[in-house]
Amino acid sequence: MDLNYPPEAEAFREEIREWLADNVPADGTRPTPEEWNDTLFAGGWICATWPAEYGGKGLSTIQAVVLAEEFERAGVALRADFFGDTLVGPTILKWGTEEQKREFLPQILSGRISWCQGFSEPDAGSDLASVKTKAELDGDEWVIHGQKLWTTQAHEADYIFLLARTDPEAPKHAGISYLLVPMKQPGIEVRPIRQPDGSAEFNEVFFDGARCPRDAVVGGVNNGWTVAMTTLGFERGTSATTGYRRFKKEVDDLIERAQGNGRAADPIVRQGLAAAWSKVKIMQINGFRSLTSALAGPDGGTDRGVAALAATNKMFWSEYHQEVMDLAIDILGMEGQVLTGSGEPEFVPGYGLRRTLPGYPVSVLQSSFFFSRSETIWGGTAQIQRNIVGERILGLPREPRLGRS
Numbered sequence: 001m002d003l004n005y006p007p008e009a010e011a012f013r014e015e016i017r018e019w020l021a022d023n024v025p026a027d028g029t030r031p032t033p034e035e036w037n038d039t040l041f042a043g044g045w046i047c048a049t050w051p052a053e054y055g056g057k058g059l060s061t062i063q064a065v066v067l068a069e070e071f072e073r074a075g076v077a078l079r080a081d082f083f084g085d086t087l088v089g090p091t092i093l094k095w096g097t098e099e100q101k102r103e104f105l106p107q108i109l110s111g112r113i114s115w116c117q118g119f120s121e122p123d124a125g126s127d128l129a130s131v132k133t134k135a136e137l138d139g140d141e142w143v144i145h146g147q148k149l150w151t152t153q154a155h156e157a158d159y160i161f162l163l164a165r166t167d168p169e170a171p172k173h174a175g176i177s178y179l180l181v182p183m184k185q186p187g188i189e190v191r192p193i194r195q196p197d198g199s200a201e202f203n204e205v206f207f208d209g210a211r212c213p214r215d216a217v218v219g220g221v222n223n224g225w226t227v228a229m230t231t232l233g234f235e236r237g238t239s240a241t242t243g244y245r246r247f248k249k250e251v252d253d254l255i256e257r258a259q260g261n262g263r264a265a266d267p268i269v270r271q272g273l274a275a276a277w278s279k280v281k282i283m284q285i286n287g288f289r290s291l292t293s294a295l296a297g298p299d300g301g302t303d304r305g306v307a308a309l310a311a312t313n314k315m316f317w318s319e320y321h322q323e324v325m326d327l328a329i330d331i332l333g334m335e336g337q338v339l340t341g342s343g344e345p346e347f348v349p350g351y352g353l354r355r356t357l358p359g360y361p362v363s364v365l366q367s368s369f370f371f372s373r374s375e376t377i378w379g380g381t382a383q384i385q386r387n388i389v390g391e392r393i394l395g396l397p398r399e400p401r402l403g404r405s
């Protein structure tokens with residue numbers, strides 16, 4: 001682990017600070033997400049690691065880390081659309097054809113198109129290679145039939161990146177393709193899934209003869225499994241040295257509340273807060289480990305090593321967050337049981353806009369409490385991360401995989 005940043009990274013930090021000072025309103029007012037997106041786009045900061053020919057700035061890994069740290073410190077978002085610029089964009093950059101890069105990447109950067117992720121199905125979540133949605137060629141188009149589940153933002157998205165079976169005869173990991181499919185067409189029906197607080201962020205998506213062009217396959221026909229693993233790698237975390245900051249702010253806030261309402265006098269609460277604070281420190285240090293590993297290049301920074309650390313970190317922070325949110329509700333006491341939010345979306349540094357509904361106005365902490373239940377599930381469950389850690393880091397025998405080729 002190396003805690004020192006090279007001088008050129010610190011010089012770059014100054015550049016970012018100046019830009020932020022010029023562009024973030026000093027009076028505390030917040031631009032709308034659309035306005036901020038335009039400002040970010042004009043500054044060239046969205047996906048700034050991408051090569052300049054695709055709209056990025058070609059930043060190095062360490063520059064990208066410094067950029068993320070400074071935005072985090074300023075409490076402003078660095079992304080436009082998670083599914084576009086964090087998941088499918090980098091995947092297209094790695095696997096896409098030149099035509100796909102030229103068509104999609106500029107639109108992702110400018111926020112002109114939004115995306116959703118069509119991986120999970122009723123019988124394919126952790127066992128993702130069991131997807132049954134199928135795509136068949138009809139002339140120059142793929143025709144898609146099947147169903148996706150838990151598709152976040154499908155009701156708003158312009159495109160879905162989906163896994164479909166394109167060779168039913170091949171072993172299950174080998175017959176899958178990764179397709180880019182327009183959402184606004186007659187063969188697609190989106191049905192919202194209502195959550196206990198009344199919101200409906202994710203959906204069931206039904207495909208009945210939906211179509212996309214033959215060349216909308218990313219990474220080659222029947223190579224979708226490998227391409228999907230690239231996307232999941234991005235989903236499991238690249239915010240090595242910034243991820244912990246959101247948790248640090250949260251735990252500092254909790255300590256203040258516990259001191260304010262007297263709960264800090266309770267030894268159990270004190271113990272919980274001390275454990276939480278220590279785990280945030282561990283996250284910070286593990287962030288430096290991940291960064292050192294990513295910077296180390298071929299040996300220390302193999303895709304495998306980075307993926308294994310990402311799995312460890314995802315497991316650690318998601319389980320940590322559930323524990324600390326239980327503690328938070330305990331500290332809030334009776335206040336935790338009543339709805340004290342404004343009903344307006346609030347910006348949470350490191351997270352983005354935290355939704356709350358006018359009819360169910362949860363506070364930021366209450367909303368985090370609810371959402372933390374899902375954090376050990378999305379992007380691969382905590383148990384699946386444990387399997388990855390067991391097999392790739394600890395070298396334990398591989399889990400038996402039924403039907404695996």
Ligand SMILES: Cc1cc2nc3c(=O)[nH]c(=O)nc-3n(C[C@H](O)[C@H](O)[C@H](O)COP(=O)(O)OP(=O)(O)OC[C@H]3O[C@@H](n4cnc5c(N)ncnc54)[C@H](O)[C@@H]3O)c2cc1C
Nearest residue numbers: 117118119120125126150151152374377378379380381383
């Ligand atoms: C908030 C949220 C948003 C989501 N958004 C999207 C989205 O936009 N697009 C999308 O495609 N999906 C999305 N998902 C779905 C998510 O990817 C799946 O829920 C997840 O992969 C788990 O799959 P599953 O729900 O089918 O559970 P299952 O795979 O059925 O798992 C059930 C339980 O069994 C355990 N288990 C399963 N297999 C093993 C094993 N081999 N070893 C040990 N334990 C095992 C799991 O850990 C879990 O506890 C979202 C989920 C959530 C919660």
